[in-house]
Amino acid sequence: MVDGVPLVIPEVNPEAIDGIKVGKKKGALIANPNCSTIICLMAATPLHRHAKVTRMVVSTYQAASGAGAAAMHELELQTREVLEGKPPTCNIFKQQYAFNLFSHNAPVLENGYNEEEMKMVKETRKIWNDMNVKVTATCIRVPVMRAHAESVNLQFEKPLDEDTAREILKTAPGVVVIDDRTSNRFPTPLEVSNKDDVAVGRIRQDVSQEGNHGLDIFVCGDQVRKGAALNAVQIAELLL
Incomplete structure (x- = not known):
């Protein structure tokens, strides 16, 4: 959200980086949304x-992938644990993720x-x-x-x-x-x-x-x- 730093989706606002080319403008930052x-x-x-x-x-x-590979692994682990009647491992999220949903963390x-x-x-x-x-x-x-x-x-x-x-x-x-x-x-x-x-x-x-x-x-x-x-x-x- 820094002013002057383009936030770009190429199909949506490619004009945000008009005039910026590799090697032409040193120190330019462009952000992924x-x-x-x-x-x-x-x-x-x-x-x-x-x-x-x-x-x-x-x-x-x-x-889960939005929170990284560890979150994906934990969802898989929790699913097995819950189906086996075991308490779920909650290292990435503070609450059970498998068979549940909750507000973004x-x-x-x-x-x-x-x-x-x-x-x-x-x-x-x-x-x-x-x-x-x-x-x-x-x-x-x-x-x-x-x-x-x-x-x-x-x-x-x-x-x-x-x-x-x-x-x-x-x-x-x-x-x-x-x-x-x-x-x-x-x-x-x-x-x-x-x-x-x-x-x-x-x-x-x-x-x-x-x-x-x-x-x-x-x-x-x-x-x-x-x-x-x-x-x-x-x-x-x-x-x-």
């Missing part, structure tokens, strides 16, 4: 460009939000270069080994119907649409694990808002790939 922010904005930004998001409500369902701030949630608020505003967009988030750890999921509610300045939104997302770079209502098939963390693309589904009109000014979407992305390593590699490619 938080994984949850990247996954969210990969889906929300194409819609934002079309109708302008004025408010976004995000609920995340974050996997980031420190809770004075305003009641934790640091992970406030990252989504602040980083979205910086990446979109819009200090007026309203963002609120609730971040939850779920007993999934890898890849984060997010429920995103969007409120727009201009009307945007679900069919148009679906077509926009189908052509968005780095995004794949999985939205089959007939067979009840939508994105899952398992399906996007070890993949680069962010998957979007459950694309539907928000019935609480009038005039096609709201949409709900469900997003899944591998936060080790697009949420971290891949995004950094893509930034490097832009600099060459």
